[in-house]
Amino acid sequence: MSENVGGTTVGEQDGDRAGGGRRRLRKSYDWAKTRAQVVGVLASVVRWIGTLAALVLTVHVVLTVGGANPDNGITRFVADWSQPLALGFSNLFTPENPQLAVLVNFGIAAVFWLIITSIAVRIIRAFG
Template identity: 45%
Template sequence: MARWRSKSGNVAQDSGRDESSADRTVPQAGRHRPDGDPLRRGLARAAGVAATVVAVAATVVTVVLALHIAFVVFSANPANPIVRTVNDRAEGLAWEFRDMFTPKDERVAVLVNYGIAAVVYLIAGRVGAGLIRRIR
């Protein structure tokens, strides 16, 4: 009777019967059987990567808009290169939301309009990423 030790540390014994080698194989820990064909697995992996890219892009846009709001509300120095760069990017990203509401105070206008744009980007990015992840 042959004895062997599997990777998990369990000792297995051969019963002495003449069985095929596939029946006597002890499954190794950490290994899994591939399920589905490679094309389906590749599509699922690509969908996961695409969903992550969409979610990260939406988050980055939201952060840029939130920084712009903070810079305007707290009167950041407009001559600062960081402030200038963020404000320039935010102007392009807010597209139709820039003048949705026109209150008298500029700070309130930026807070409301750019805030709505940030929320829309965040929700659209999360919904889009969720839909892409469902591709399997």
């Protein structure tokens, strides 16, 4: 007879089986632990993506409001990346002052990314 003791299958002894062979001891695999680890990694990746998107948008706001040179490579790089990350928020409000427009529109987009990321992480963890 075999018996499961602490996740390990204990087999019959030499004399108990026909042919005198030994049964291998096999550990059972903890699928719940693996699933929890995968969900944790996925939640972390989603959180990092959302945080990086919000960071790029925030840096764009700081550079624009701070009066950074628009021809500088860093400023252009951040501006180029922030446009698609702003989704539909880049021209939501159209105040007279262009710096205020960037502050409001891209600031709202950054907050949006943080909120959506937080909700997505909670949903992912709920399934874990």
